[in-house]
Amino acid sequence: MNDIFLGLGGDGEDQHLALSRANRHGLIAGATGTGKTVTLQGLAESFSARGVPVFVADVKGDLSGVAMPGSPTFKHADKLEERARELGMDDYAYSDNPVIFWDLYGEQGHPVRTTVSEMGPLLLARLLDLNETQEGVLQIVFRHADEEGLLLLDFADLQAMLQWASANAKELSGTYGNVSKASVGAIQRQLLSFEAQGADHFFGEPALEIDDFLRTDEQGRGFVNVLAADRLMRSPKLYATFLLWLLAELFESLPEVGDPEKPVLVFFFDEAHLLFDDAPDALQEKIEQVVRLIRSKGVGVFFVTQNPIDIPEDVAGQLGNRVQHALRAFTKRDQRAIKAAAETFRINEKLDVEEAITQLRVGEALVSTLDEEGAPSVVQRTLIKPPRSRLGPVTKKERAIIQSVSPLDGKYDEEVDRESAAEVLAQKAADAAATAQEVESKGVEEVRKEPRKSTSLWGIDFGKAGKSAVKAATGSLTLIAVATALGRKSRADPVRTGANAFVRNIIGGLMR
Missing domain, CATH: 3.40.50.300 (P-loop containing nucleotide triphosphate hydrolases)
Incomplete structure:
Protein backbone atom coordinates (compact mmCIF):
# COMPACT_ATOMS: atom_id res chain seq x y z
CA MET A 1 0.00 0.00 0.00
CA THR A 114 24.81 12.56 24.01
CA THR A 115 28.13 14.22 24.75
CA VAL A 116 28.58 17.87 25.60
CA SER A 117 30.65 18.28 22.42
CA GLU A 118 27.93 16.80 20.24
CA MET A 119 25.30 19.06 21.76
CA GLY A 120 27.51 22.04 20.95
CA PRO A 121 27.72 25.55 22.40
CA LEU A 122 24.77 27.01 20.51
CA LEU A 123 22.18 24.62 21.93
CA LEU A 124 23.80 24.64 25.36
CA ALA A 125 23.61 28.42 25.39
CA ARG A 126 19.88 28.20 24.69
CA LEU A 127 19.41 25.63 27.43
CA LEU A 128 21.32 27.75 29.93
CA ASP A 129 19.57 31.01 28.99
CA LEU A 130 22.90 32.68 28.27
CA ASN A 131 23.13 36.17 26.85
CA GLU A 132 25.19 36.97 23.76
CA THR A 133 28.36 37.73 25.73
CA GLN A 134 28.12 34.56 27.80
CA GLU A 135 27.42 32.49 24.69
CA GLY A 136 30.59 33.92 23.16
CA VAL A 137 32.60 32.82 26.20
CA LEU A 138 31.11 29.33 25.97
CA GLN A 139 32.11 29.21 22.29
CA ILE A 140 35.68 30.06 23.31
CA VAL A 141 35.72 27.33 25.97
CA PHE A 142 34.59 24.77 23.39
CA ARG A 143 37.15 25.94 20.85
CA HIS A 144 39.98 25.85 23.36
CA ALA A 145 39.00 22.34 24.46
CA ASP A 146 39.00 21.19 20.85
CA GLU A 147 42.39 22.76 20.10
CA GLU A 148 43.88 21.22 23.23
CA GLY A 149 42.45 17.80 22.43
CA LEU A 150 40.22 17.73 25.52
CA LEU A 151 37.11 15.59 25.27
CA LEU A 152 33.93 17.24 26.57
CA LEU A 153 31.70 14.28 27.32
CA ASP A 154 29.68 15.05 30.43
CA PHE A 155 28.95 17.85 32.87
CA ALA A 156 32.10 17.15 34.91
CA ASP A 157 34.19 17.85 31.81
CA LEU A 158 32.43 21.12 31.09
CA GLN A 159 32.66 22.17 34.73
CA ALA A 160 36.39 21.43 34.76
CA MET A 161 36.90 23.47 31.59
CA LEU A 162 34.96 26.39 33.04
CA GLN A 163 37.06 26.25 36.22
CA TRP A 164 40.18 26.34 34.11
CA ALA A 165 38.79 29.21 32.01
CA SER A 166 38.01 31.25 35.11
CA ALA A 167 41.53 30.75 36.46
CA ASN A 168 43.10 31.54 33.09
CA ALA A 169 40.73 34.21 31.79
CA LYS A 170 43.58 36.60 31.00
CA GLU A 171 45.42 34.00 28.91
CA LEU A 172 42.25 33.09 26.98
CA SER A 173 41.43 36.76 26.38
CA GLY A 174 44.81 37.31 24.78
CA THR A 175 44.18 34.46 22.34
CA TYR A 176 40.46 34.53 21.59
CA GLY A 177 39.08 37.85 22.80
CA ASN A 178 37.61 39.07 26.04
CA VAL A 179 36.84 36.35 28.58
CA SER A 180 35.73 37.71 31.93
CA LYS A 181 35.54 35.77 35.16
CA ALA A 182 32.08 37.24 35.68
CA SER A 183 30.81 35.68 32.44
CA VAL A 184 32.36 32.32 33.29
CA GLY A 185 30.82 32.51 36.75
CA ALA A 186 27.38 33.22 35.27
CA ILE A 187 27.71 30.15 33.03
CA GLN A 188 28.77 28.04 36.00
CA ARG A 189 25.74 29.16 38.03
CA GLN A 190 23.37 28.36 35.18
CA LEU A 191 25.05 25.00 34.76
CA LEU A 192 24.48 24.15 38.41
CA SER A 193 20.82 25.13 38.12
CA PHE A 194 20.47 23.05 34.96
CA GLU A 195 22.14 20.08 36.65
CA ALA A 196 19.70 20.35 39.56
CA GLN A 197 16.88 19.67 37.07
CA GLY A 198 18.48 16.32 36.25
CA ALA A 199 19.85 17.42 32.88
CA ASP A 200 23.23 15.87 33.69
CA HIS A 201 21.62 12.47 32.95
CA PHE A 202 21.51 13.48 29.30
CA PHE A 203 25.25 13.98 28.92
CA GLY A 204 27.66 11.07 28.85
CA GLN A 324 -6.93 20.46 12.03
CA HIS A 325 -9.14 19.50 14.97
CA ALA A 326 -11.57 21.88 16.63
CA LEU A 327 -10.55 25.30 17.93
CA ARG A 328 -12.45 27.46 20.38
CA ALA A 329 -13.23 31.12 19.69
CA PHE A 330 -13.13 32.39 23.26
CA THR A 331 -10.56 35.16 22.81
CA LYS A 332 -9.32 37.44 20.05
CA GLU A 372 1.19 11.99 -5.52
CA GLU A 373 2.00 15.07 -7.61
CA GLY A 374 2.69 17.17 -4.53
CA ALA A 375 -0.46 19.31 -4.80
CA PRO A 376 -2.61 19.89 -1.68
CA SER A 377 -6.02 18.26 -1.73
CA VAL A 378 -9.21 20.23 -1.21
CA VAL A 405 12.65 -8.16 25.12
CA SER A 406 13.89 -4.92 23.57
CA PRO A 407 16.43 -5.39 20.77
CA LEU A 408 18.56 -2.79 22.56
CA ASP A 409 18.51 -4.47 25.96
CA GLY A 410 21.85 -3.83 27.69
CA LYS A 411 23.27 -1.48 25.05
CA TYR A 412 22.65 1.85 26.77
CA ASP A 413 21.71 0.85 30.30
CA GLU A 414 25.18 1.12 31.92
CA GLU A 415 26.95 4.48 31.75
CA VAL A 416 30.57 4.48 30.59
CA ASP A 417 33.02 6.93 32.16
CA ARG A 418 36.21 7.13 30.10
CA GLU A 419 39.10 9.57 30.37
CA SER A 420 38.09 13.01 29.17
CA ALA A 421 38.64 16.70 29.93
CA ALA A 422 38.03 16.47 33.67
CA GLU A 423 40.56 13.68 34.13
CA VAL A 424 43.14 15.21 31.77
CA LEU A 425 42.93 18.62 33.45
CA ALA A 426 43.20 17.01 36.85
CA GLN A 427 46.30 15.11 35.72
CA LYS A 428 47.77 18.36 34.46
CA ALA A 429 47.03 19.89 37.84
CA ALA A 430 48.73 16.94 39.50
CA ASP A 431 51.82 17.38 37.33
CA ALA A 432 51.82 21.10 38.01
CA ALA A 433 51.51 20.58 41.76
CA ALA A 434 54.40 18.12 41.77
CA THR A 435 56.49 20.47 39.64
CA ALA A 436 55.70 23.43 41.87
CA GLN A 437 56.89 21.46 44.89
CA GLU A 438 60.11 20.52 43.09
CA VAL A 439 60.70 24.12 42.05
CA GLU A 440 60.31 25.22 45.63
CA SER A 441 62.77 22.63 46.94
CA LYS A 442 65.32 22.46 44.08
CA GLY A 443 64.99 25.66 42.12
CA VAL A 444 63.81 26.27 38.57
CA GLU A 445 67.11 25.57 36.81
CA GLU A 446 67.57 22.16 38.43
CA VAL A 447 63.99 21.13 37.66
CA ARG A 448 64.39 22.09 33.99
CA LYS A 449 67.28 19.70 33.65
CA GLU A 450 65.23 16.72 34.86
CA PRO A 451 63.05 14.57 32.52
CA ARG A 452 59.37 15.11 33.11
CA LYS A 453 57.11 12.27 34.11
CA SER A 454 53.44 12.00 34.96
CA THR A 455 52.54 12.00 38.64
CA SER A 456 49.34 11.42 40.55
CA LEU A 457 47.69 13.90 42.88
CA TRP A 458 46.95 12.73 46.43
CA GLY A 459 47.32 9.11 45.32
CA ILE A 460 44.41 9.23 42.85
CA ASP A 461 44.71 7.13 39.69
CA PHE A 462 42.96 9.44 37.22
CA GLY A 463 42.69 6.79 34.55
CA LYS A 464 40.29 4.92 36.82
CA ALA A 465 38.93 7.50 39.23
CA GLY A 466 35.28 8.46 39.11
CA LYS A 467 34.06 11.99 38.51
CA SER A 468 33.59 12.71 42.19
CA ALA A 469 37.30 12.16 42.87
CA VAL A 470 38.25 14.22 39.84
CA LYS A 471 36.03 17.12 40.89
CA ALA A 472 37.86 17.23 44.21
CA ALA A 473 41.19 17.29 42.42
CA THR A 474 40.44 20.01 39.89
CA GLY A 475 40.62 22.68 42.57
CA SER A 476 44.35 22.96 41.79
CA LEU A 477 43.92 23.72 38.09
CA THR A 478 45.44 27.18 38.46
CA LEU A 479 48.78 25.46 39.02
CA ILE A 480 48.79 24.56 35.32
CA ALA A 481 50.33 27.99 34.78
CA VAL A 482 53.48 26.77 36.56
CA ALA A 483 53.83 23.84 34.19
CA THR A 484 53.26 26.12 31.22
CA ALA A 485 56.01 28.47 32.38
CA LEU A 486 58.40 25.51 32.46
CA GLY A 487 57.57 24.66 28.84
CA ARG A 488 55.63 21.50 29.72
CA LYS A 489 52.21 22.32 28.29
CA SER A 490 50.88 18.88 27.38
CA ARG A 491 48.16 17.84 24.96
CA ALA A 492 45.72 14.94 24.97
CA ASP A 493 46.10 12.20 22.41
CA PRO A 494 44.42 13.61 19.24
CA VAL A 495 43.17 10.15 18.30
CA ARG A 496 40.87 10.26 21.34
CA THR A 497 39.53 13.76 20.81
CA GLY A 498 37.07 13.29 17.96
CA ALA A 499 38.58 16.54 16.73
CA ASN A 500 36.17 19.34 15.89
CA ALA A 501 33.31 17.36 17.46
CA PHE A 502 31.99 20.55 18.98
CA VAL A 503 30.76 21.69 15.56
CA ARG A 504 28.16 18.95 15.72
CA ASN A 505 25.61 21.36 17.07
CA ILE A 506 22.08 22.26 16.16
CA ILE A 507 22.56 22.28 12.40
CA GLY A 508 25.38 19.80 12.13
CA GLY A 509 26.67 19.97 8.60
CA LEU A 510 24.90 23.25 7.89
CA MET A 511 27.21 25.09 10.26
CA ARG A 512 30.37 23.79 8.58
Missing part, protein backbone atom coordinates in the same frame (compact mmCIF):
# COMPACT_ATOMS: atom_id res chain seq x y z
CA ASN A 2 1.37 3.42 -0.92
CA ASP A 3 -0.83 5.52 1.32
CA ILE A 4 -2.39 5.73 4.78
CA PHE A 5 -6.13 5.84 5.33
CA LEU A 6 -6.99 8.80 7.55
CA GLY A 7 -10.77 8.65 7.60
CA LEU A 8 -13.93 9.44 5.71
CA GLY A 9 -14.49 12.93 4.33
CA GLY A 10 -17.74 14.82 4.37
CA ASP A 11 -18.18 14.19 0.67
CA GLY A 12 -18.13 10.44 1.26
CA GLU A 13 -14.62 10.01 -0.12
CA ASP A 14 -11.80 8.34 1.80
CA GLN A 15 -9.03 10.65 2.90
CA HIS A 16 -5.47 9.39 2.48
CA LEU A 17 -1.92 10.46 3.20
CA ALA A 18 0.53 9.45 0.45
CA LEU A 19 3.60 7.71 1.90
CA SER A 20 5.76 9.26 -0.81
CA ARG A 21 4.74 12.72 0.43
CA ALA A 22 4.98 12.08 4.16
CA ASN A 23 8.49 13.58 4.19
CA ARG A 24 6.91 16.92 3.23
CA HIS A 25 6.02 17.26 6.91
CA GLY A 26 2.70 17.91 8.60
CA LEU A 27 0.68 19.60 11.30
CA ILE A 28 -1.79 18.15 13.80
CA ALA A 29 -3.51 20.97 15.67
CA GLY A 30 -6.54 21.47 17.87
CA ALA A 31 -7.72 22.44 21.32
CA THR A 32 -7.27 20.17 24.31
CA GLY A 33 -9.59 17.17 24.22
CA THR A 34 -10.44 17.34 20.53
CA GLY A 35 -8.62 14.15 19.51
CA LYS A 36 -5.05 15.16 18.56
CA THR A 37 -3.45 12.34 20.56
CA VAL A 38 -5.73 9.71 19.04
CA THR A 39 -4.95 11.02 15.55
CA LEU A 40 -1.23 10.90 16.34
CA GLN A 41 -1.51 7.33 17.67
CA GLY A 42 -3.43 6.17 14.61
CA LEU A 43 -0.87 7.69 12.27
CA ALA A 44 2.03 6.20 14.22
CA GLU A 45 0.66 2.67 14.03
CA SER A 46 -0.19 3.08 10.33
CA PHE A 47 3.35 4.18 9.51
CA SER A 48 4.69 1.27 11.57
CA ALA A 49 2.49 -1.24 9.72
CA ARG A 50 4.02 -0.05 6.44
CA GLY A 51 7.58 -0.53 7.62
CA VAL A 52 8.27 3.08 8.58
CA PRO A 53 9.96 3.65 11.98
CA VAL A 54 8.40 6.37 14.13
CA PHE A 55 9.62 8.62 16.93
CA VAL A 56 7.08 10.18 19.29
CA ALA A 57 7.40 12.00 22.59
CA ASP A 58 4.84 10.81 25.14
CA VAL A 59 4.23 14.04 27.03
CA LYS A 60 1.17 12.82 29.00
CA GLY A 61 2.12 9.18 29.48
CA ASP A 62 -0.79 7.73 27.50
CA LEU A 63 0.88 7.06 24.14
CA SER A 64 2.71 4.07 25.58
CA GLY A 65 -0.49 2.11 24.91
CA VAL A 66 0.55 1.88 21.25
CA ALA A 67 2.61 -1.13 22.36
CA MET A 68 -0.49 -3.12 23.35
CA PRO A 69 -3.57 -4.20 21.37
CA GLY A 70 -6.84 -2.55 22.23
CA SER A 71 -9.56 -4.57 23.89
CA PRO A 72 -13.36 -4.50 24.08
CA THR A 73 -13.01 -4.23 27.87
CA PHE A 74 -10.97 -1.02 27.80
CA LYS A 75 -12.30 2.50 28.14
CA HIS A 76 -13.75 4.03 24.96
CA ALA A 77 -13.65 0.65 23.14
CA ASP A 78 -17.32 1.01 22.22
CA LYS A 79 -16.67 4.40 20.60
CA LEU A 80 -13.72 3.04 18.64
CA GLU A 81 -15.73 0.13 17.32
CA GLU A 82 -18.66 2.37 16.48
CA ARG A 83 -16.36 4.71 14.52
CA ALA A 84 -14.86 1.74 12.66
CA ARG A 85 -18.35 0.60 11.62
CA GLU A 86 -19.26 4.15 10.62
CA LEU A 87 -16.20 4.28 8.33
CA GLY A 88 -16.84 0.84 6.87
CA MET A 89 -13.61 -0.61 8.24
CA ASP A 90 -14.60 -4.26 7.83
CA ASP A 91 -11.06 -5.42 8.65
CA TYR A 92 -10.92 -3.49 11.93
CA ALA A 93 -9.32 -5.56 14.66
CA TYR A 94 -7.24 -4.74 17.72
CA SER A 95 -3.48 -5.14 17.32
CA ASP A 96 -0.21 -4.11 18.96
CA ASN A 97 2.90 -2.48 17.48
CA PRO A 98 6.63 -3.06 17.97
CA VAL A 99 7.79 -0.44 20.47
CA ILE A 100 11.09 0.65 22.01
CA PHE A 101 10.79 2.79 25.12
CA TRP A 102 13.26 5.62 25.78
CA ASP A 103 13.72 7.95 28.72
CA LEU A 104 16.27 10.73 29.24
CA TYR A 105 16.42 9.72 32.90
CA GLY A 106 16.60 5.98 32.27
CA GLU A 107 13.56 5.24 34.44
CA GLN A 108 10.88 4.24 31.92
CA GLY A 109 13.04 3.20 29.00
CA HIS A 110 16.54 3.05 27.59
CA PRO A 111 18.61 6.10 28.57
CA VAL A 112 19.20 8.67 25.85
CA ARG A 113 22.61 10.31 26.06
CA GLU A 205 28.32 7.77 27.14
CA PRO A 206 27.35 5.50 25.53
CA ALA A 207 25.89 8.15 23.24
CA LEU A 208 22.78 7.45 21.20
CA GLU A 209 23.30 5.88 17.77
CA ILE A 210 20.70 7.29 15.41
CA ASP A 211 20.42 4.00 13.52
CA ASP A 212 18.73 2.52 16.58
CA PHE A 213 15.72 4.73 15.80
CA LEU A 214 15.45 3.22 12.32
CA ARG A 215 14.75 -0.41 13.16
CA THR A 216 12.10 -2.76 11.83
CA ASP A 217 10.97 -6.02 13.42
CA GLU A 218 11.00 -9.53 11.95
CA GLN A 219 7.61 -8.86 10.35
CA GLY A 220 8.91 -5.77 8.58
CA ARG A 221 7.01 -3.34 10.83
CA GLY A 222 8.75 -0.14 11.83
CA PHE A 223 9.49 0.23 15.52
CA VAL A 224 7.63 3.02 17.30
CA ASN A 225 10.20 4.80 19.49
CA VAL A 226 8.29 6.22 22.45
CA LEU A 227 10.13 8.80 24.57
CA ALA A 228 8.76 9.04 28.10
CA ALA A 229 8.45 12.82 28.39
CA ASP A 230 6.07 13.31 31.32
CA ARG A 231 8.95 14.14 33.68
CA LEU A 232 10.94 15.84 30.96
CA MET A 233 8.07 18.28 30.37
CA ARG A 234 8.73 19.79 33.78
CA SER A 235 11.76 21.33 32.09
CA PRO A 236 10.16 22.54 28.84
CA LYS A 237 13.33 24.15 27.49
CA LEU A 238 15.25 20.92 27.95
CA TYR A 239 12.42 19.03 26.21
CA ALA A 240 12.39 21.35 23.20
CA THR A 241 16.15 21.57 22.91
CA PHE A 242 16.56 17.81 23.19
CA LEU A 243 14.14 17.18 20.33
CA LEU A 244 15.78 19.89 18.25
CA TRP A 245 19.17 18.28 18.88
CA LEU A 246 17.68 14.96 17.80
CA LEU A 247 16.47 16.47 14.52
CA ALA A 248 19.91 17.96 13.93
CA GLU A 249 21.53 14.57 14.60
CA LEU A 250 19.18 12.94 12.10
CA PHE A 251 20.02 15.57 9.53
CA GLU A 252 23.75 15.11 10.03
CA SER A 253 23.75 11.31 10.21
CA LEU A 254 21.41 10.27 7.41
CA PRO A 255 22.36 10.20 3.72
CA GLU A 256 20.55 12.16 1.04
CA VAL A 257 17.70 10.10 -0.44
CA GLY A 258 15.55 12.76 -2.12
CA ASP A 259 11.88 11.76 -2.17
CA PRO A 260 11.73 8.03 -1.30
CA GLU A 261 8.67 5.83 -1.81
CA LYS A 262 8.17 5.95 1.94
CA PRO A 263 9.90 7.89 4.72
CA VAL A 264 13.03 6.66 6.48
CA LEU A 265 11.53 7.93 9.75
CA VAL A 266 8.50 9.94 10.83
CA PHE A 267 9.13 12.27 13.76
CA PHE A 268 6.21 13.60 15.83
CA PHE A 269 7.06 16.77 17.76
CA ASP A 270 4.34 17.11 20.43
CA GLU A 271 3.87 20.41 22.28
CA ALA A 272 5.74 21.95 19.35
CA HIS A 273 5.16 25.52 20.49
CA LEU A 274 7.87 24.97 23.12
CA LEU A 275 10.44 24.81 20.34
CA PHE A 276 9.74 28.38 19.31
CA ASP A 277 8.99 30.02 22.66
CA ASP A 278 11.60 32.72 23.32
CA ALA A 279 13.82 31.37 20.54
CA PRO A 280 16.19 34.08 19.24
CA ASP A 281 15.97 34.93 15.55
CA ALA A 282 19.24 33.17 14.71
CA LEU A 283 18.06 29.93 16.29
CA GLN A 284 14.66 30.14 14.64
CA GLU A 285 16.36 30.54 11.27
CA LYS A 286 18.35 27.37 11.91
CA ILE A 287 15.19 25.49 12.92
CA GLU A 288 13.62 26.52 9.64
CA GLN A 289 16.69 25.29 7.75
CA VAL A 290 16.59 21.92 9.48
CA VAL A 291 12.89 21.45 8.77
CA ARG A 292 13.30 22.46 5.13
CA LEU A 293 16.35 20.32 4.40
CA ILE A 294 15.73 17.22 6.49
CA ARG A 295 13.01 16.06 4.09
CA SER A 296 15.76 15.20 1.58
CA LYS A 297 17.03 12.73 4.19
CA GLY A 298 13.67 10.96 4.06
CA VAL A 299 12.50 12.24 7.45
CA GLY A 300 8.96 13.53 7.88
CA VAL A 301 8.33 15.89 10.80
CA PHE A 302 4.80 16.34 12.16
CA PHE A 303 4.30 19.23 14.57
CA VAL A 304 1.58 18.67 17.15
CA THR A 305 0.25 21.73 18.94
CA GLN A 306 -2.95 23.26 20.27
CA ASN A 307 -2.88 26.44 18.24
CA PRO A 308 -1.67 26.55 14.62
CA ILE A 309 -0.34 30.10 15.04
CA ASP A 310 2.17 28.73 17.55
CA ILE A 311 4.19 27.63 14.50
CA PRO A 312 6.08 30.49 12.79
CA GLU A 313 4.95 31.23 9.23
CA ASP A 314 8.26 30.26 7.66
CA VAL A 315 8.01 26.80 9.23
CA ALA A 316 4.24 26.42 8.81
CA GLY A 317 4.63 27.09 5.10
CA GLN A 318 6.62 23.85 4.78
CA LEU A 319 3.94 21.64 6.35
CA GLY A 320 2.12 20.01 3.45
CA ASN A 321 -0.10 17.54 5.34
CA ARG A 322 -2.59 19.05 7.76
CA VAL A 323 -5.07 17.66 10.26
CA ARG A 333 -6.20 35.30 19.77
CA ASP A 334 -8.41 32.24 19.27
CA GLN A 335 -10.32 34.06 16.55
CA ARG A 336 -7.06 35.00 14.81
CA ALA A 337 -5.95 31.37 15.02
CA ILE A 338 -9.18 30.17 13.40
CA LYS A 339 -8.84 32.65 10.59
CA ALA A 340 -5.16 31.78 10.08
CA ALA A 341 -5.92 28.05 10.04
CA ALA A 342 -8.71 28.48 7.53
CA GLU A 343 -6.47 30.45 5.17
CA THR A 344 -3.88 27.66 4.99
CA PHE A 345 -6.26 25.18 3.34
CA ARG A 346 -7.07 24.78 -0.32
CA ILE A 347 -10.57 26.19 -0.71
CA ASN A 348 -13.56 23.88 -0.73
CA GLU A 349 -16.52 25.73 -2.24
CA LYS A 350 -18.94 23.50 -0.32
CA LEU A 351 -17.37 24.13 3.10
CA ASP A 352 -17.15 27.22 5.29
CA VAL A 353 -13.84 26.35 6.92
CA GLU A 354 -13.86 29.08 9.57
CA GLU A 355 -17.27 28.02 10.80
CA ALA A 356 -16.46 24.31 10.59
CA ILE A 357 -13.35 24.62 12.78
CA THR A 358 -15.46 25.68 15.74
CA GLN A 359 -18.09 22.96 15.16
CA LEU A 360 -15.92 19.87 14.77
CA ARG A 361 -16.72 16.97 17.11
CA VAL A 362 -14.16 15.00 19.07
CA GLY A 363 -12.41 12.72 16.60
CA GLU A 364 -13.35 14.87 13.64
CA ALA A 365 -10.96 17.14 11.76
CA LEU A 366 -10.39 19.21 8.66
CA VAL A 367 -7.91 17.29 6.51
CA SER A 368 -5.78 18.31 3.55
CA THR A 369 -2.82 16.26 2.33
CA LEU A 370 -0.42 16.32 -0.60
CA ASP A 371 -1.30 14.05 -3.50
CA VAL A 379 -9.90 20.47 2.52
CA GLN A 380 -12.54 18.03 3.77
CA ARG A 381 -14.39 17.70 7.04
CA THR A 382 -13.29 14.19 8.03
CA LEU A 383 -14.14 11.54 10.59
CA ILE A 384 -10.74 10.30 11.78
CA LYS A 385 -10.19 6.54 11.82
CA PRO A 386 -9.82 4.82 15.23
CA PRO A 387 -6.47 3.32 16.30
CA ARG A 388 -6.17 -0.44 16.76
CA SER A 389 -3.87 -0.25 19.75
CA ARG A 390 -4.77 0.62 23.32
CA LEU A 391 -5.95 4.09 24.23
CA GLY A 392 -4.19 4.75 27.51
CA PRO A 393 -0.87 3.88 29.15
CA VAL A 394 0.74 0.50 29.65
CA THR A 395 1.13 -0.78 33.20
CA LYS A 396 4.51 -0.89 34.92
CA LYS A 397 4.55 -4.67 34.54
CA GLU A 398 3.78 -4.46 30.82
CA ARG A 399 6.47 -1.83 30.33
CA ALA A 400 9.02 -4.01 32.14
CA ILE A 401 8.18 -6.99 29.93
CA ILE A 402 8.50 -4.92 26.76
CA GLN A 403 11.83 -3.57 28.01
CA SER A 404 13.11 -7.06 28.74
